Amino acid sequence: MSKQTPFYQSHHDAGAKIVDFHGWQLPIHYGSQIEEHHSVRNAAGLFDVSHMCVVDIVGNDAQPWLQMLLTNDVGKLQPFQALYSCMCNEQGGVIDDLIVYKVSDIRFRLVVNAGTREKDLAWMKQHRSGDIDINVPNNLCMLAVQGPDAPNKTAVALDSMGQNIDVHALTRFSAVEQSDWFVGRTGYTGEDGFELIFPAELAPIFFNALLDAGVKPCGLGARDTLRLEAGMCLYGQDLDEDHSPVQSGIGWAVDVRDANRQFIGRDVLYEQKATGTEVHQVALVLNQRGVMRAGQEVQATGNRVGVVTSGGFSPSLQKSIALARVNKPLKSGCDVIIRDKPCAANVVKLPFTQYQ
Amino acid sequence: MEIPGELRLVATHEWVRINDDGTITVGITEHAQEQLGDLVFVETPEIDMECKAEQPVAVVESVKAASDLYAPVAGNIIDTNADLADSPELINDSPYENGWIFKMQPDDVSDVENLMDPDDYSAMVEAGD
Known part of the structure; x- marks a missing residue:
């Protein structure tokens, strides 16, 4: 109870x-x-x-x-x-x-x-x-x-x-x-x-x-x-x-x-x-429609490099944003696997609110 | 919210309305939108797509989860609700009217008559899906 x-x-x-x-x-x-x-x-x-x-x-x-x-x-x-x-x-x-x-x-x-x-x-x-x-x-x-x-x-x-x-x-x-x-x-x-x-x-x-x-x-x-x-x-x-x-x-x-x-x-x-x-946190903004969610795989050039730890839809940015834990340096971008499809995401600096 | 009496419903929480010209309009129920919370994206089907009954044809994504939408009967997709691209919240605000999602030409309109009526659907929801 x-x-x-x-x-x-x-x-x-x-x-x-x-x-x-x-x-x-x-x-x-x-x-x-x-x-x-x-x-x-x-x-x-x-x-x-x-x-x-x-x-x-x-x-x-x-x-x-x-x-x-x-x-x-x-x-x-x-x-x-x-x-x-x-x-x-x-x-x-x-x-x-x-x-x-x-x-x-x-x-x-x-x-x-x-x-x-x-x-x-x-x-x-x-x-x-x-x-x-x-x-x-x-x-x-x-x-x-x-x-x-x-x-x-x-x-x-x-x-x-x-x-x-x-x-x-x-x-x-x-x-x-x-x-x-x-x-x-x-x-x-x-x-x-x-x-x-x-x-x-x-x-x-x-x-x-x-x-x-x-x-x-x-x-x-x-x-x-x-x-x-x-x-x-x-x-x-x-x-x-x-x-x-x-x-x-x-x-x-x-x-x-x-x-x-x-x-x-x-x-x-x-x-x-x-x-x-090596293991570090990155902040991601999705470049397309869809929503990143905790547990989704993060890939760089087709290889698994980590996982989304928190993701969702940002009402302020009108885009999906996420925090991810990865084990490779990600220069600018990566793919997040959403419903079996790789979706391109940008690596950005926190906080997300500065991109409104 | 009362389910309009003329609608037919399926267990996956889509509603179906038979239009005067024999086409059908499809959306998701009040109960479904309430479970999902605020809608943020709707991926509508391709027009002219041929689909079987229970085939996944669209995706609704809310603050909480992504959820597939299924064709309630066999037929062709003939139209989609363009307003949902900028205003997915229409589904939350008006699930049975302005928040409709797609239209189909059913292969056999009598397939629709075999779906649940509002009382059957409400009983299913009350029984906990």
Whole structure:
């Protein structure tokens, strides 16, 4: 039996089509996935992300412990700054990708993926050392508000809740904590916006306050096309334990500047950063009609060189776009095998949104 | 959405309308478009193509998946809906009218009468395909 988030009734009332997603009942769309996509690019949309898991790391050793656990270096964070990072195994394979917020030297907040929650917590507990507690807070919910109008509309909605949080004052990748609300200027769409963590009992009221402010509810379908256009990886497709961040296009999330920092996967990742890897991620745009989808084979001059890890139709480009994992340098183009037919695709730089 | 009573339907979720001149018009059902989600491409068949019943003749591709469309009866393709090239969403918005996909001259129009009526089709969908 899959779980419901505190927004379940709100989704239902807003006309959502509900699907099972990693054991959670979540909206795939509320009528039109493409309209929802455009509303985030042009105005503002909201996403229920309560299925994602909040993990609070508290204790005197919180900072050095996370510097050991994560590939990116939390040592460079000021209080209330956020960082994207991977958590890797000893071979450099990605256990999960996550956002970490520093609250203070002794308190950090992680947001990890729903589908990896149990293995993430098991990994953290297995590597627990020193004075730290690993807490998963209950009774919270999480909402993302994304799009160029997100700041104004979020401010209006918060005001109507009696929450005087100054969201305009937040810079990108910074956060604020006020009473029971935790608000970060982060997201997974390539647009400006916020991710808000707050008490679950306020979920339906705040959802309605955002709708009243003119924010459009958006489902998992639009979330996927928005993040793909922005060139952001999805765990389980573009990232997995068999491939490193360097091989998956996010070597920038491995910080090697502090040579004394001993983190899990360090030796493999140091070498890959220094020498590069054969296996790497490419971004593809299809030159013809059709849609590239995860699992399709990528060929160069008739030979298999890799596989599409995420693909779809880009509403902004009106073309199919994809991320692929290949093991040969692809100068300019390749073929993707769609329904048994080779279809020519160009290799481009991310994000896709620059080609609109 | 109510399925217009004059339509005949097949298990692969195409609908068929018999026109006054003995030709037939084919599209996909409301249920099919709802399952697919927003349509993004439609590959319509070649005009004059001769096809057998249940032969794949077209492809509809949505945000979610690509799906074959089958000729509901034997015959010749005589026309396709040119508006779908720029506006595939016509299939989502108006599956039984503006979102029609192709027209055929059936070899034997009585083949159409042997297809499902709306009640049979609805019962099939409710039973979970």
